[in-house]
Amino acid sequence: MSTLSQAQEVNLTNVNDEAIADTKRKLPPTSKRPRYGIHFMLIVICVLLSLPALYALQVATLTFTEALQSNPPQLFPPSNDFFNNVQSLFDHQNFGHLLVNTFIVAMVVVIGKTITAMLAGSAFVYFKFPGKSVLFFFVLLTLLMPTEIILLPLFRLVADLEWGDKNPRLALTIPFLASATGAFLFRQHFSNIPRELAEAAQIDGASPLRFMTSVLLPMSWNVIVAHSVIQFVYMWNQYVWPSFIVSDYNAQMIQVAVRRTVNLSAQTDFGVLMSAGVIASLPPLILFILVQKQFMSGFALTRDK
Numbered sequence: 001m002s003t004l005s006q007a008q009e010v011n012l013t014n015v016n017d018e019a020i021a022d023t024k025r026k027l028p029p030t031s032k033r034p035r036y037g038i039h040f041m042l043i044v045i046c047v048l049l050s051l052p053a054l055y056a057l058q059v060a061t062l063t064f065t066e067a068l069q070s071n072p073p074q075l076f077p078p079s080n081d082f083f084n085n086v087q088s089l090f091d092h093q094n095f096g097h098l099l100v101n102t103f104i105v106a107m108v109v110v111i112g113k114t115i116t117a118m119l120a121g122s123a124f125v126y127f128k129f130p131g132k133s134v135l136f137f138f139v140l141l142t143l144l145m146p147t148e149i150i151l152l153p154l155f156r157l158v159a160d161l162e163w164g165d166k167n168p169r170l171a172l173t174i175p176f177l178a179s180a181t182g183a184f185l186f187r188q189h190f191s192n193i194p195r196e197l198a199e200a201a202q203i204d205g206a207s208p209l210r211f212m213t214s215v216l217l218p219m220s221w222n223v224i225v226a227h228s229v230i231q232f233v234y235m236w237n238q239y240v241w242p243s244f245i246v247s248d249y250n251a252q253m254i255q256v257a258v259r260r261t262v263n264l265s266a267q268t269d270f271g272v273l274m275s276a277g278v279i280a281s282l283p284p285l286i287l288f289i290l291v292q293k294q295f296m297s298g299f300a301l302t303r304d305k
Helices: 002-026 036-059 064-068 082-092 095-126 132-144 147-161 168-176 180-191 195-203 208-216 221-236 240-245 254-263 270-298
Strands: none
Touching: 036 270, 064 270, 082 095, 082 270, 095 132, 095 168, 095 180, 095 208, 095 221, 095 254, 095 270, 132 180, 147 168, 147 240, 168 240, 180 221, 195 208, 221 270, 240 254, 254 270
């Protein structure tokens, strides 16, 4: 019996070696030559995509007179009035307060949407109830609805509650605390987690909330970060709804303040306008740079999932 086992092991080893060698012969040889053409095309594409941002940054350095010397404003060379333009925004347009207000509103919505999306995703995966598939279909159907459809009824609801004037932050946050995108994202993520974990937690007597906080939450940080970045950028760029519902300028969002810089004088000061756009774009850019690794991992579909 021992002799037969050793012979079988030798045969299996030979078969494995032959299979590996045959696979290596079939694989195409990898080219180690640098792909200068592809790299050059990627560099050109990156430069073209960054031109609008670079042009806005250059115009933000111009004085009022320099910006009006040509139409459109000169592309080169840059001037040295950027910090004066930024100082004008913070002194006369209350940009500092509006940045803080927008950050608070965005973070409240991000946290609220993440919690409701995780609860909805776990409910669609780990709970059984009548009409679950139909309900999930209607949740996805809301993604096809344009925002303009809900503006008027939502405005009437908020006006009846008197949030627009008395509690503008409630008007800017409460209507956005649920997200069909987030529910779909977490539902797909939880579907890829082995069901044995839920069964083991149920056997141990863990409640659904304990299972979420102790098991699902540690396994979902990348998805949470990806979802949070999307929702933060979405709320940071809100313009129509704040200008529609909030009348107090000091309670407005930052994009409304950027638009307001166009009408500060009889002629638009393009230097101040572009400075406002640059300042308003910095927080989402910084956030994405800090968490870009987790953001990309949140959407990565690997065989491990």
